Amino acid sequence: MDAQLCVDSEVGALATVMLHRPGAELERLTPRNSDQLLFDALPWVARAQEEHDAFAELLRGRGVEVLLLADLLAETLEVSGAARIQGISSAVDPRRLGHALAQDLATHLRTLAAPELTRILVAGMTFDELPEAGVAGPPSLVRLMHHGADFVIDPLPNLLFTRDSSFWIGERVAIPTLALPARRREAALTDLIYAFHPRFLGVRRAYESHTAPVEGGDVLLLAPGVIAVGVGERTSPAGAEALARSVFEDGLAHTVLAVPIAQQRASMHLDTVCTMVDTDAVVMYPAIRNMLEAFTIRREDGDARIGGPRPFLEAAADAMGIDKLRVIDTGLDSVVAEREQWDDGNNTLAVAPGVVVAYERNVETNARLEAAGIEVLRIAGSELGSGRGGPRCMSCPLARAAL
Numbered sequence: 451m452d453a454q455l456c457v458d459s460e461v462g463a464l465a466t467v468m469l470h471r472p473g474a475e476l477e478r479l480t481p482r483n484s485d486q487l488l489f490d491a492l493p494w495v496a497r498a499q500e501e502h503d504a505f506a507e508l509l510r511g512r513g514v515e516v517l518l519l520a521d522l523l524a525e526t527l528e529v530s531g532a533a534r535i536q537g538i539s540s541a542v543d544p545r546r547l548g549h550a551l552a553q554d555l556a557t558h559l560r561t562l563a564a565p566e567l568t569r570i571l572v573a574g575m576t577f578d579e580l581p582e583a584g585v586a587g588p589p590s591l592v593r594l595m596h597h598g599a600d601f602v603i604d605p606l607p608n609l610l611f612t613r614d615s616s617f618w619i620g621e622r623v624a625i626p627t628l629a630l631p632a633r634r635r636e637a638a639l640t641d642l643i644y645a646f647h648p649r650f651l652g653v654r655r656a657y658e659s660h661t662a663p664v665e666g667g668d669v670l671l672l673a674p675g676v677i678a679v680g681v682g683e684r685t686s687p688a689g690a691e692a693l694a695r696s697v698f699e700d701g702l703a704h705t706v707l708a709v710p711i712a713q714q715r716a717s718m719h720l721d722t723v724c725t726m727v728d729t730d731a732v733v734m735y736p737a738i739r740n741m742l743e744a745f746t747i748r749r750e751d752g753d754a755r756i757g758g759p760r761p762f763l764e765a766a767a768d769a770m771g772i773d774k775l776r777v778i779d780t781g782l783d784s785v786v787a788e789r790e791q792w793d794d795g796n797n798t799l800a801v802a803p804g805v806v807v808a809y810e811r812n813v814e815t816n817a818r819l820e821a822a823g824i825e826v827l828r829i830a831g832s833e834l835g836s837g838r839g840g841p842r843c844m845s846c847p848l849a850r851a852a853l
């Protein structure tokens with residue numbers, strides 16, 4: 451029987467998770483577009499797939515049900531005409547393509563079977579890959595003037611990081627507004643899956659108004675009812691405030707901690723500097739440990755009360771109702787810590803309290819985790835990590851055992 455879809459912590463035994471096996475969308479990366487597409491290097495795609503398959507296999511070996519985003523999307527497009535129309539309209543941008551080409555492209559996409567449409571929605575399409583213009587259709591200046599390798603539909607290489615494009619709070623799923631143009635369309639695809647796939651029938655939404663950007667990598671479920679939200683490059687103060695109000699209204703949390711993080715690539719999300727490894731323990735980048743603060747937003751008398759800022763570790767322990775949040779530092783010294791933070795040493799995925807998946811390359815951080823009694827399940831990530839994301843970024847938990 452399928453697990454009840456519900457996530458109320460970062461560490462409860464993981465039952466169901468959504469991953470995205472990287473594919474042709476990574477083959478679109480070139481030295482010219484990789485910055486804009488948010489990759490720091492060009493991954494060797496076959497090796498990235500091997501690494502990802504091993505990650506998925508490790509999770510399955512621990513009894514976790516692994517759902518793959520592209521399979522869910524293909525199944526969604528197979529069963530729902532409305533999903534097809536929505537998926538196509540999210541990918542065809544008449545402002546960029548002009549009316550004639552947009553029409554031609556939409557007509558072409560409507561003829562495709564679900565697997566091929568899925569491939570194009572994920573991997574994008576170049577002008578060279580467009581079918582020949584129909585004789586009856588109007589001529590397109592855009593088609594004539596573009597270089598063949600330009601994208602008619604942009605690829606989504608960051609779909610790999612399923613944490614950011616949807617996240618669960620309790621029994622509800624949130625489809626966020628992603629901050630950067632390279633990632634915006636990802637949410638259109640997760641939206642389709644959760645709206646139309648039979649597996650998610652009846653699943654309600656959290657943060658429905660999503661007026662301001664929030665990304666899943668910034669949202670940490672510290673304990674049932676307690677959510678930390680990183681505010682920095684990707685999630686804005688308005689996003690954190692709107693999320694807090696929304697989870698209070700829906701009764702999903704009583705406290706939200708808004709945690710300012712540096713607006714820079716190395717700390718693009720809160721989960722790049724801090725993740726939970728046990729019910730009362732985090733792995734954290736030591737360079738920010740004593741500087742990290744939090745504004746505490748509490749639900750009180752049907753309203754939101756804001757306090758702080760105060761040290762994050764204190765505010766978190768108070769909200770969680772524990773004496774102290776244990777901290778395990780990244781790395782060995784400041785240089786190793788900086789290297790291992792960059793390589794996602796803090797970006798662990800808990801599969802149970804005290805058991806985490808981590809990149810093997812972060813040797814010193816993993817040793818520290820083990821010295822602190824955490825079981826570390828190591829995976830290779832030399833290619834996967836080129837997009838700057840680790841096991842937590844690459845996973846969207848849909849079901850965890852209640853703590």
Ligand SMILES: NC(=O)NCCC[C@H](N)C(=O)O
Nearest residue numbers: 488611667719837838839843
């Ligand atoms: N939660 C995360 O930290 N996700 C990693 C996202 C990496 C992706 N290349 C990005 O820049 O958005």
